[in-house]
Amino acid sequence: xRHGAAGDAGTWLIAGxxxxxLAVMLMVLLVLLSAGLAPFWPxxxxxxxxxxxxxxxxxxxATSDDTLILRxxxxxxxxxxxxxxxxxDIAAQTRAxxxxxxxxxxxxxxxxxxxxxxxxxxxxxxxxxxxxxxxxRPNAMGxxxxxxxxxxxxxxxxxxPSVASASVGGALPALVGTVTLVLLMSLIVMPFGVxxxxxxxxxxxxxxxxxxxxxANLAGVPSIVYxxxxxxxxxxxxxxxxxxxxxxxxLPVPTFGSGGLLWAALTLALLTLPVVVVSVEEGLxxxxxxxxxxxxxxxxxxxxTMWRLLLPAARPALxxxxxxxxxxxxxxxxxxxxxxxVKLAPALPIDGEFPYLHPSRQFMHxxxxxxxxxxxxxDAMRGIPRAFACALLLVGVVIALxxxxxxxxxxxxxxxxxxxx
Amino acid sequence: MxxxxxxxxxxxxxxxxxxxxxxxIVNLLPWKPLPIGGWERLGVLLGGSLKAAVCALLVAVxxxxxxxxxxxxxxxxxxxxxxxxxxxxxxxxxxxxLGLIAVATLAPWLKLNIATxxxxxxVVPALLLGAGMIFGHRLRRHQGWxxxxxxxxxxxxxxxxxAVASQxxxxxxxxxxxxxxxxxxxALGLAAVPxxxxxxxxxxxxxxxxxxxxxxxxxxxxxxALTSIVLPAAASGLVAAIVLGASRCIGETMxxxxxxxxxxxxxxxxxxxxxxxxxxLALGLPEAEPSSxxxxxxxxxxxxxxxxxxxxxxxxxxxxxxxxxxxTPGMYAA
Numbered sequence: 001x002r003h004g005a006a007g008d009a010g011t012w013l014i015a016g017x018x019x020x021x022l023a024v025m026l027m028v029l030l031v032l033l034s035a036g037l038a039p040f041w042p043x044x045x046x047x048x049x050x051x052x053x054x055x056x057x058x059x060x061x062a063t064s065d066d067t068l069i070l071r072x073x074x075x076x077x078x079x080x081x082x083x084x085x086x087x088x089d090i091a092a093q094t095r096a097x098x099x100x101x102x103x104x105x106x107x108x109x110x111x112x113x114x115x116x117x118x119x120x121x122x123x124x125x126x127x128x129x130x131x132x133x134x135x136x137r138p139n140a141m142g143x144x145x146x147x148x149x150x151x152x153x154x155x156x157x158x159x160x161p162s163v164a165s166a167s168v169g170g171a172l173p174a175l176v177g178t179v180t181l182v183l184l185m186s187l188i189v190m191p192f193g194v195x196x197x198x199x200x201x202x203x204x205x206x207x208x209x210x211x212x213x214x215x216a217n218l219a220g221v222p223s224i225v226y227x228x229x230x231x232x233x234x235x236x237x238x239x240x241x242x243x244x245x246x247x248x249x250x251l252p253v254p255t256f257g258s259g260g261l262l263w264a265a266l267t268l269a270l271l272t273l274p275v276v277v278v279s280v281e282e283g284l285x286x287x288x289x290x291x292x293x294x295x296x297x298x299x300x301x302x303x304x305t306m307w308r309l310l311l312p313a314a315r316p317a318l319x320x321x322x323x324x325x326x327x328x329x330x331x332x333x334x335x336x337x338x339x340x341x342v343k344l345a346p347a348l349p350i351d352g353e354f355p356y357l358h359p360s361r362q363f364m365h366x367x368x369x370x371x372x373x374x375x376x377x378x379d380a381m382r383g384i385p386r387a388f389a390c391a392l393l394l395v396g397v398v399i400a401l402x403x404x405x406x407x408x409x410x411x412x413x414x415x416x417x418x419x420x421x
Numbered sequence: 422m423x424x425x426x427x428x429x430x431x432x433x434x435x436x437x438x439x440x441x442x443x444x445x446i447v448n449l450l451p452w453k454p455l456p457i458g459g460w461e462r463l464g465v466l467l468g469g470s471l472k473a474a475v476c477a478l479l480v481a482v483x484x485x486x487x488x489x490x491x492x493x494x495x496x497x498x499x500x501x502x503x504x505x506x507x508x509x510x511x512x513x514x515x516x517x518x519l520g521l522i523a524v525a526t527l528a529p530w531l532k533l534n535i536a537t538x539x540x541x542x543x544v545v546p547a548l549l550l551g552a553g554m555i556f557g558h559r560l561r562r563h564q565g566w567x568x569x570x571x572x573x574x575x576x577x578x579x580x581x582x583x584a585v586a587s588q589x590x591x592x593x594x595x596x597x598x599x600x601x602x603x604x605x606x607x608a609l610g611l612a613a614v615p616x617x618x619x620x621x622x623x624x625x626x627x628x629x630x631x632x633x634x635x636x637x638x639x640x641x642x643x644x645x646a647l648t649s650i651v652l653p654a655a656a657s658g659l660v661a662a663i664v665l666g667a668s669r670c671i672g673e674t675m676x677x678x679x680x681x682x683x684x685x686x687x688x689x690x691x692x693x694x695x696x697x698x699x700x701x702l703a704l705g706l707p708e709a710e711p712s713s714x715x716x717x718x719x720x721x722x723x724x725x726x727x728x729x730x731x732x733x734x735x736x737x738x739x740x741x742x743x744x745x746x747x748x749t750p751g752m753y754a755a
Contacts, residue, residue: 007644008557009550011495015567016549016575017487018496018504021618022568023575024611025511031526032518065587195430202427211431213738214438220665220734221727222672224699225441228706228723233444236711259707270437277434303424331515334674337703367517367675374521375679384525391518402513406506 036392039385040153042138042146045099045111046070048085049092056083057099057111061381071109071381075126078107079379097140105131107169107382157389171390173348177341177363178397180350182326184265184359185272189325192269193276194318198306200277201284219274227335230267235259235339255360259340261349262359267335272325279324283317284310286416316412323405327398333367341368343376366394442731445724449717456714463722468687469695470726473609473677474670476602476691480610481666485617486659492618493625494633494647497565504568505622512615520679523608524600528680530583531607532599535692537586539594545578564643596692600682603691608676617666620737624658624744625651657744661737668733672726674699698726 047057048070058072058081067086074081100119102110108130112122116135123132136149160170196215200208239256247255256262287310295305311318333341342362349363350356369390377383455463492504531538549571560567596603628651636646652659682694683704702719709716 004642004644005554005557007642008561009553010644011491011564012549012553012557012567012571013546014487014491015495015564016545016571017484018491019568019571019575020545021484021488021511021614022504022507022572023579025507027579028511028514028519028522028611031522035526191426192430192433195427196434199427199431211435214435216738217731217734218434218438220668220730220737221441222674222699222730224672224674224702225723225727225730228702228720229441229444231706232448232711232720233440273434273437327513331513331517333515333517334678334699334703338706367515370517370521371675371679374525387521387525391521395514395518398513398515399510402510406509 032392032395035388039389040150040157042136042141042149044095044138045101047094047096048090051089051091057113073110074108079382082381095139099139100135100137102135103133105133171369171393173345174364174366174369176348176350178330178366181261181265181363182329184261185268185329186322186326188265188269189272189276190322193273193321194280196277197280197284200281215274215277223271223332224334226267226271227338230263230335230339234263234266239263259362260360261363264336264339267339268329268332271332271335272328275325275328276321279321280317283314283412287313288416316408320405320408323401327401330398331367333371336365336368341365343372366390370394441727445720448720455718459718465685465687466696466698466701466722467725470671470697472602472695473605473681473697474667476606477609477613477670478667480606481613481617482663485614486621486662489618489621489625492622494651495564495643500566500569508615508618516612516673517675519608519612520676523604523676523680527607528599528604531604532596533592534586535594535596535603537582541582598682598694600680600694601692602695605677605681608680609670609673612673612676613666613670616669617662620662620665621659624655628654657740661740664733664737668730672699672730674703678703698722
């Protein structure tokens with residue numbers, strides 16, 4: 001064997017592992033993008049002539065080797081009109097230009113053929129008391145129209161509340177719940193995280209080593225354990241005590257004694273504390289020592305140096321820590337399942353009614369919406385696409401925050417490079 | 422005044438670490454025996470967690486460590502600037518999303534194609550090794566860009582495998598459940614790759630470049646420098662990466678909750694479903710009445726989970742600290 005051939009083979013093997021990692025990441029993003037955006041695309045309607053003489057009009061929702069699943073007019077309830085049709089039973093397939101689909105506000109779809117008056121008759125007949133959201137003729141649409149409809153659907157998904165079963169309608173409450181939760185969490189975590197980072201930066205004794213290893217261990221505790229703590233200590237412990245002391249007249253209906261926004265925010269604050277501490281401390285450490293020495297030499301006390309000089313200079317690091325914490329919190333779903341996330345909340349945690357923010361209310365969350373739509377939806381044909389749409393939204397939010405953190409970190413480095421020279 | 426604020430914040434952080442075990446122990450303290458079958462159930466759950474973690478590590482450790490080794494030792498500097506951020510983005514994807522992909526996209530395919538997966542696991546490394554032996558010496562100067570060169574090849578192999586698999590109609594290996602330990606291994610392993618990678622890469626980067634250069638100057642190939650100098654020096658860091666990866670896999674909740682089938686069965690067959698401690702907590706605790714038997718059993722399970730991950734983290738932290746003391750990162754200047 002040639003000299004070094006074994007080494008070359010080994011190199012190729014680990015290079016292959018690296019490219020598998022890249023390939024998998026690309027495929028995950030691709031699956032997410034395609035499956036997450038597909039629900040908003042106006043799909044073509046097909047009319048199938050079956051061998052037994054019937055003909056059915058509908059939307060193809062799934063295909064496998066020898067069968068397809070067709071969604072036909074849902075006259076009774078959403079999810080009640082799927083047909084599983086074997087390929088061998090189909091005599092012919094056509095795409096009629098005059099086929100239309102009526103989308104009702106309760107999530108049902110009606111399919112038919114004919115002109116505008118036929119659609120109006122059908123809507124009146126089947127759904128006299130339901131609101132017609134839109135009537136589309138996807139088969140007659142050109143690509144530009146389809147794109148316009150796609151963006152309209154996307155806008156509606158982002159901008160409207162969910163209804164009834166939470167498996168139809170928009171994702172606005174989940175988005176608002178997620179954002180409110182992480183903002184409240186940031187208000188709680190930032191002061192403590194920054195204080196600890198400052199402590200670690202200023203001291204280097206046995207106590208600092210203890211705190212440092214506590215932080216490292218806190219980062220490794222599984223998120224579900226924080227959820228158990230939140231449920232047992234915050235909800236059943238603090239919450240029940242607050243209820244007994246302040247809301248005794250409402251008992252046994254719990255106010256703070258059941259899961260809610262405040263307890264979820266506290267739980268997430270504990271979860272994200274290590275992230276904030278580590279990144280703020282890193283930012284403080286990167287400030288040139290000459291700056292600090294200069295300030296002390298000019299007669300500033302340590303405390304003045306910290307408040308007037310180091311913390312302002314580390315402002316981008318604080319922002320980085322905050323954004324990473326938010327990204328971590330937005331992705332943490334498991335602890336929330338124990339401390340107050342629900343599939344359909346009666347009211348938003350934030351509204352125009354005094355005191356505007358309602359920390360005891362239950363809330364909806366994008367991550368939980370993904371879980372719920374994927375596994376607990378009564379209509380899997382709608383649940384899975386909806387779960388992917390929510391997942392794409394969640395990933396979009398998280399990746400945008402992470403990219404912001406990376407850009408901020410880069411700017412911070414440039415700034416100190418300028419200071420040093 | 423600033424000092425007081427800082428001290429107060431630090432006390433809160435210390436309290437936060439102590440409060441978890443304290444809370445669990447205080448709540449379990451007037452000790453009452455578990456209901457009949459409680460210990461058996463705990464054992465099954467613990468076994469499920471360990472099984473999920475082992476399957477995931479079988480995926481995460483080879484991929485994560487190999488990528489880290491390539492990144493640190495062979496990679497072209499410009500490509501290095503891309504691999505790390507890519508894996509950071511993978512790490513940022515919430516696990517609930519990976520669970521969704523596992524249960525909605527991967528599971529239906531895997532149910533029919535376990536044999537294809539096994540064949541790929543044999544064929545792809547064999548192809549890579551063979552190609553490296555034959556073409557390796559000609560491309561040695563460009564080996565820093567190999568992952569990009571191999572990317573289309575890997576994607577083509579995957580596409581080919583999927584295409585071939587969809588042509589066959591008979592299924593040669595039928596799993597007991599579509600939500601099985603193999604699926605968990607793939608999804609959870611993927612989630613753990615970035616963590617294993619970043620810790621292993623950190624350890625490898627601490628090995629002074631001068632060591633490698635000395636070996637190369639004495640006539641060693643890059644591969645020989647890697648196996649005889651770099652890997653032994655970074656071994657403890659790689660062990661820490663594996664241990665932290667294990668800790669992460671044991672505690673992960675959403676992926677196992679969504680894709681494991683949640684069947685409390687114990688066995689080493691990787692084609693059956695499983696149920697982990699974390700999934701049991703997420704499913705059981707919201708319904709459990711405080712201070713009931715079930716609630717206490719779940720708290721005991723939490724304590725077991727916390728203790729297990731705590732010990733693993735402590736171990737990894739020790740190993741990494743000793744590595745930090747013995748190596749001098751200042752010497753690394755490429």
